[in-house]
Amino acid sequence: ESNGRKEKRWSLTDFDIGKPLGRGKFGNVYLARERESKYVVALKVLFKNQLQQSQVEHQLRREIEIQSHLRHPNILRLYGYFYDQTRVYLILEYAAKGELYKELQRCRVFSEKRAATYIASLARALMYCHEKHVIHRDIKPENLLIGSKGELKIADFGWSVHTSSRRRTLCGTLDYLPPEMVEGKEHDAGVDVWSLGILCFEFLFGTPPFEAKKHSDTYKRIARVDLKFPSKPVISAAAKDLICQLLVKDSSRRLPLQKVVNHPWIVNNADASGIYGHTS
Numbered sequence: 001e002s003n004g005r006k007e008k009r010w011s012l013t014d015f016d017i018g019k020p021l022g023r024g025k026f027g028n029v030y031l032a033r034e035r036e037s038k039y040v041v042a043l044k045v046l047f048k049n050q051l052q053q054s055q056v057e058h059q060l061r062r063e064i065e066i067q068s069h070l071r072h073p074n075i076l077r078l079y080g081y082f083y084d085q086t087r088v089y090l091i092l093e094y095a096a097k098g099e100l101y102k103e104l105q106r107c108r109v110f111s112e113k114r115a116a117t118y119i120a121s122l123a124r125a126l127m128y129c130h131e132k133h134v135i136h137r138d139i140k141p142e143n144l145l146i147g148s149k150g151e152l153k154i155a156d157f158g159w160s161v162h163t164s165s166r167r168r169t170l171c172g173t174l175d176y177l178p179p180e181m182v183e184g185k186e187h188d189a190g191v192d193v194w195s196l197g198i199l200c201f202e203f204l205f206g207t208p209p210f211e212a213k214k215h216s217d218t219y220k221r222i223a224r225v226d227l228k229f230p231s232k233p234v235i236s237a238a239a240k241d242l243i244c245q246l247l248v249k250d251s252s253r254r255l256p257l258q259k260v261v262n263h264p265w266i267v268n269n270a271d272a273s274g275i276y277g278h279t280s
């Protein structure tokens, strides 16, 4: 009974299913419209047997529990879920302008104004999560979407936890992981601050800072915080200063999110509304 409303029991017959939006590891995401309200959503379909095989049911339950309680303009809403014999369905907010990583591939790099606007939105969304003792732990371009007004939305809380953190099996790209996680140590909300620094670098230069051909080399570069700024494109000293204050090995010495939103580079470049220009 969240906020007094009777929780409705959804089923597949409540929706008209549209085109596939993306293919995830455990199933696909479809454009869908709720029949009565005509409300457009993204319906994420997950196959139970694949969830069982990968033992991620507990992670999915946590994703549902966490994301359904978060309400923030830069966090993709999870409106509800339901399941049938073989699948679990997540009813998610539809982000009309699609995936941020595709936009970054298209533009190759973002302007300082666009990058600062996105970083400011992310910092505010992460402050909100941390106030609720939630750390996302998987902030990367693939998990960011763009809403109809050009605003950024954090999606996929599959790796988020309440901050009594548990060790996680390392899979997928290491690029965004902080030293304490690649070294398998205890970690806290500082992991999201680190990934904000990685993202800021990638928005401005087009690649993450510690990229290397082999996992082992990426691992070493992260552990040593082997940060080198390319000579092209030329970026402001203020942008470099923020990145250097986020990519700090000691988690407790990373710039607190409250100070990120007040950093001169953000103040001088981010569009206060969180909306970058009027992307085509």
Ligand SMILES: CC(=O)N[C@H]1CCN(c2c(Cl)cnc3[nH]c(-c4cn(C)nc4C)nc23)C1
Pocket: 021, 022, 023, 024, 025, 029, 042, 044, 092, 093, 094, 095, 096, 097, 098, 099, 145, 155, 156
């Ligand atoms: C596994 C996974 O969740 N992947 C991504 C793809 C679809 N999905 C979306 C989710 Cl979960 C929500 N909204 C979306 N909007 C889009 C989209 C819009 N356009 C114009 N193009 C796309 C693509 N995709 C989504 C998240």
